[in-house]
Amino acid sequence: MKLRKLIAGNWKMHGSLAALAEIATIAENLPGNVDVALCPPFTLIAAAARLGVTIGAQDCHSETAGAHTGCVSAAMLKEAGATICIVGHSERRADNFETDAMVRAKAQAAQAGGLITIVCVGETLAQRDAGEAIAVVERQLAGSLPDAREGLVVAYEPVWAIGTGRTPTVDDVAAMHAAIRAVVGPVVRILYGGSVKAANADALMSVTNVDGALVGGASLTAADFLPIVAAAAMVARSGTTG
Secondary structure, X not given: OOOOOEEEEEOOOOOOHHHHHHHHHHHOOOOOOOEEEEEOOHHHHHHHOOOOOEEEEOOOOOOOOOOXXXXXXXXXXXXXXXXXXXXXXXXHHHHOOOOHXXXXXXXXXXXXXXXXXXXXXXXXXXXXXXXOHHHHXXXXXXXXXXXXXXOEEEEEOOHHHOOOOOOOOHHHHHHHHHHHHHHHOOOOEEEEEOOOOHHHHHHHHOOOOOOEEEEOHHHOOHHHHHHHHHHHHHHHHHOOOO
């Protein structure tokens, strides 16, 4: 089953009002055969949502409201203009000690709030070197995924490849995405994330079961991001993935 490709940009803690110009440029140059989304900081969501590209958030709280200082609910994100939410990114799992159960609760909340939900999973270098990569990711999926598959996206991000310039081999990516597909079924898009850039986007997007990318630093500028989108669009047109 062929799924429409999704290229999502995770801006992390980058971006001021001046960066809206980059979002506007991206919005003006989108192909029609792939989905594109940007997830800027909370402070830019409302303004960015008016620029003509799908906008998402980088996290949400598992509760709908309450005494949770500094947190944002799915309903608040939706009201601001977001339609997508990332949960369980490795940086939040590490820096904020988020467990699989916490990620699952956030995913459930995001779905209940009407947001397309990107659940992130991935192994460390030590886990890969120990031959545990697939087992680790399968365990994260078992503990992190919400009940519903509708509106769900999984992003595989090998922790050791994020921002390092290193990527797994094409065969490694294919093996991991096949393992994830066996868990999530045919209707869930599976993105690859981890040092995705223009130079490797074509090869990555051509791998079976790779339904798009979750892009980090290369999504911050139109000059770096649009070639990745173009590569996905070219692969989608050629129909080379399975």
